[in-house]
Amino acid sequence: MLTCLLAIDGHAQDNTLMHVGIYRDKALKELMVMSQGGGTEVFIDGVRKGELMTTDGMKVAVVEGRLQARSLAFSFNSAKRIELRPHHSSGHLRITGVRPKVAERTYDGWMAITVQGGDMHLVNTVAIEDYVAGVVQSESGKDKALEYYKLQAVSCRTYALVNKRKHLADGFEVCDGVHCQVYRGHATLPDVLTATAATTRMVVVDARIRLIHATFHSNCGGETMNAEDVWSKPEGYLVSTVDTFCVAAPHATWQRTIERAKWLGYLHDRHGVNTGDSTMVQAATRFEPNCRERYLGTLWPLVPLDEVRADWKFNSAYFSIRPEGDKLLFEGRGFGHGVGLCQEGAMRMAEQGYPFTDILHHYFADVHLVDLGAIDFFRDGE
Numbered sequence: 001m002l003t004c005l006l007a008i009d010g011h012a013q014d015n016t017l018m019h020v021g022i023y024r025d026k027a028l029k030e031l032m033v034m035s036q037g038g039g040t041e042v043f044i045d046g047v048r049k050g051e052l053m054t055t056d057g058m059k060v061a062v063v064e065g066r067l068q069a070r071s072l073a074f075s076f077n078s079a080k081r082i083e084l085r086p087h088h089s090s091g092h093l094r095i096t097g098v099r100p101k102v103a104e105r106t107y108d109g110w111m112a113i114t115v116q117g118g119d120m121h122l123v124n125t126v127a128i129e130d131y132v133a134g135v136v137q138s139e140s141g142k143d144k145a146l147e148y149y150k151l152q153a154v155s156c157r158t159y160a161l162v163n164k165r166k167h168l169a170d171g172f173e174v175c176d177g178v179h180c181q182v183y184r185g186h187a188t189l190p191d192v193l194t195a196t197a198a199t200t201r202m203v204v205v206d207a208r209i210r211l212i213h214a215t216f217h218s219n220c221g222g223e224t225m226n227a228e229d230v231w232s233k234p235e236g237y238l239v240s241t242v243d244t245f246c247v248a249a250p251h252a253t254w255q256r257t258i259e260r261a262k263w264l265g266y267l268h269d270r271h272g273v274n275t276g277d278s279t280m281v282q283a284a285t286r287f288e289p290n291c292r293e294r295y296l297g298t299l300w301p302l303v304p305l306d307e308v309r310a311d312w313k314f315n316s317a318y319f320s321i322r323p324e325g326d327k328l329l330f331e332g333r334g335f336g337h338g339v340g341l342c343q344e345g346a347m348r349m350a351e352q353g354y355p356f357t358d359i360l361h362h363y364f365a366d367v368h369l370v371d372l373g374a375i376d377f378f379r380d381g382e
């Protein structure tokens with residue numbers, strides 16, 4: 001398959017910064033800021049008021065719906081907006097939650113603090129590459145293969161651009177939790193930084209140069225799913241593929257035992273299966289799919305396997321059934337919805353030395369890597 005990297009300059013200004021809503025789940029009332037790697041300029045309600053030195057610290061608290069800021073060098077009451085801009089692009093802001101207590105995190109870029117609903121509202125304006133490195137480290141953790149980090153970097157960057165409007169009504173672009181992508185600030189792991197730099201500005205697009213939704217799951221069980229078989233809407237790059245890389249991984253298999261009567265009762269009550277019919281009972285208690293299927297054997301009415309999975313909280317919709325006395329043994333494969341990238345398979349491929357582009361093409365059909373500036377270029381042409 002073709003991997004093309006289109007480098008088109010001059011169309012990327014809007015895409016190079018991210019505005020991330022941070023500490024959204026903490027309801028912060030008071031925090032401490034320190035400046036690292038040089039001083040930080042402090043703006044109160046749009047006016048530059050001074051500099052936070054590396055030897056100083058600034059406490060910011062919500063008092064009667066406004067912000068109060070105190071440091072050795074200055075103090076301000078009743079501010080609506082505090083903006084912190086490190087002098088140097090290599091400078092950082094170290095933030096510690098005081099009320100409630102939140103362990104210190106270090107952020108690249110600028111920080112704006114306002115009050116919303118009695119809590120602090122923080123928006124981190126950060127270069128997209130710093131943001132991507134932070135997300136890859138937060139989401140993937142340490143000790144992964146370099147090619148896996150590269151794959152994560154292009155996926156996270158693509159997700160960020162696809163979802164730039166997700167929090168428009170909240171005054172930023174993406175949040176820092178699992179709702180968007182987990183982002184705990186500045187990345188420090190050398191391999192994460194190397195992988196991000198090696199894939200600078202690369203995003204993944206489909207055959208029509210649209211950014212892809214890089215859907216993923218934990219383990220596909222040996223075969224991924226077509227998008228339409230799970231979500232009813234087909235997508236050209238989300239098509240079923242055989243995957244041998246994940247079959248020995250931690251979430252490759254699962255087992256459950258369910259009482260036969262309980263199972264038949266469920267099929268009758270929830271799906272309207274006639275459990276008085278011996279052919280139906282036979283089909284309901286012995287099921288050996290050779291590959292991923294959408295429905296449970298020859299049962300009628302049709303019993304969608306993804307509904308069974310949701311109702312019984314199975315790890316996947318890919319399983320067999322066989323009787324064991326008055327119980328039924330369910331033996332399953334994989335973990336998750338099975339669409340798109342299989343994380344455990346991708347990790348294994350990376351450990352075996354496959355380049356991240358091969359891994360990408362293994363799980364997503366007919367996709368390409370392009371410079372993020374190219375997206376605007378093609379969009380402008382529409």
Ligand SMILES: [Zn+2]
Binds near residue numbers: 166177
């Ligand atoms: Zn979000």
Ligand SMILES: [Zn+2]
Binds near residue numbers: 223243246247344345
């Ligand atoms: Zn897999």
